[in-house]
Amino acid sequence: MGIKAKVLLFDLDGTLxxxxxxxxxxxxxxxxxxxxxxxxxxxxxSFIGPPLQWSFQHRYQLSDNxxxxxxxxxxxxxxxxxxxxxxxxxxxxxxxxxxxxxxKIISLATAKPTHFAKQVVEHFQIDSxxxxxxxxxxxxxxxxxxxxxxxxxxxxxxxxxxxxxMIGDREYDIASxxxxxIPACWVTYGYGESSMxxxxxxxxxxxxxxxxxxxxxx
Numbered sequence: 578m579g580i581k582a583k584v585l586l587f588d589l590d591g592t593l594x595x596x597x598x599x600x601x602x603x604x605x606x607x608x609x610x611x612x613x614x615x616x617x618x619x620x621x622x623s624f625i626g627p628p629l630q631w632s633f634q635h636r637y638q639l640s641d642n643x644x645x646x647x648x649x650x651x652x653x654x655x656x657x658x659x660x661x662x663x664x665x666x667x668x669x670x671x672x673x674x675x676x677x678x679x680x681k682i683i684s685l686a687t688a689k690p691t692h693f694a695k696q697v698v699e700h701f702q703i704d705s706x707x708x709x710x711x712x713x714x715x716x717x718x719x720x721x722x723x724x725x726x727x728x729x730x731x732x733x734x735x736x737x738x739x740x741x742x743m744i745g746d747r748e749y750d751i752a753s754x755x756x757x758x759i760p761a762c763w764v765t766y767g768y769g770e771s772s773m774x775x776x777x778x779x780x781x782x783x784x785x786x787x788x789x790x791x792x793x794x795x
Contacts (some may be wrong), residue, residue: 580742580781580793581739582740582760583682583736583740584681584682584683584684584734584736584740584742585676585682585741585744586686586729586741586742586743586744586754586759587684587685587686587687587744587745588685588686588687588744588746588747588750588767589694589698590625590688590746591747591767591769592744592745592764592767593665593666593685593703594663594669594697594701595663595664595665595666596625596662596663596697597622597768598663598664599655599658599659599663600624600659601621601622601624602654602658602659603652603654603655603658603659604621604651605618605621606650606653607633607647607648607650607653607654608647610650611646611647613637622768623768625767626688626745626747626749626767626768627688628720628721629648629651629720630644630645630648630720631720633648633651645717648717656693660693660696660697660700661700663700663701665701665703666766666786667786668787668790670701672789672790672793672794673703673707674706675790676793676794679794682709682733683706683707683708683709684707684709684710684711684732684733685707685710685711685712686726686729686743686750686753687710687711687712687713688712688713688720688725689712689713690712690713690714691711691712691713691714692712692715694710694712695710708733709729709733711725711726711729711732712725722749722752722753723757725753726743726753726754726756726757726759738757738758741754741757742760742761742762742781743759743761743762744761744764744789745761745763745767745769746763746764746766746769746774747768747769747774748769748770748774748776748777750763751763751778751779752777755777755778760780760781761780762779762781762789762792763775763781763782763783764783765782765783766785
């Protein structure tokens with residue numbers, strides 16, 4: 578029968594698309610411009626998912642002003658090239674199309690700025706399936722995932738929690754959903770570390786988009 582939730586809140590990076598190439602290239606561009614040497618570039622994949630400001634500030638011990646500046650430089654590259662160095666997971670468009678046929682309401686709940694999230698879904702031609710986009714603001718506000726989920730609820734009618742399901746690949750997705758008493762599904766094909774995500778006790782776990790389709794569509 579599939580899950581009964583009427584409203585599906587999808588994370589974007591690592592859940593609907595694989596943005597690694599563009600994000601990593603944008604990070605390297607920003608680090609080079611600021612003269613920061615990264616000794617463990619393989620660890621930069623941890624930037625995929627969490628708020629960008631938080632990732633830069635905590636990894637490099639930057640001040641607030643330094644963080645604002647390096648994010649600005651990151652976006653120089655990302656806005657022109659990085660945003661399109663991205664790949665949609667192959668079975669996602671068909672899943673979204675099927676969900677709309679079942680009259681599901683689909684919202685993004687992403688730490689990516691709304692402006693960029695809108696460009697991504699338009700680029701991959703899945704925007705017609707998306708009813709709402711709740712993302713961060715370019716000025717650095719609404720970057721906390723709990724705030725993003727709250728805004729996604731607002732955009733979709735502030736229904737009771739049992740009407741929602743959050744789908745994401747990182748521990749922040751699960752924790753933020755649970756903060757609002759919303760059940761959550763962890764997709765393991767993204768960028769979450771199992772040791773971190775499983776601590777948040779997701780109600781559902783899907784190893785692939787095909788498994789996610791089985792869960793959501795029955």
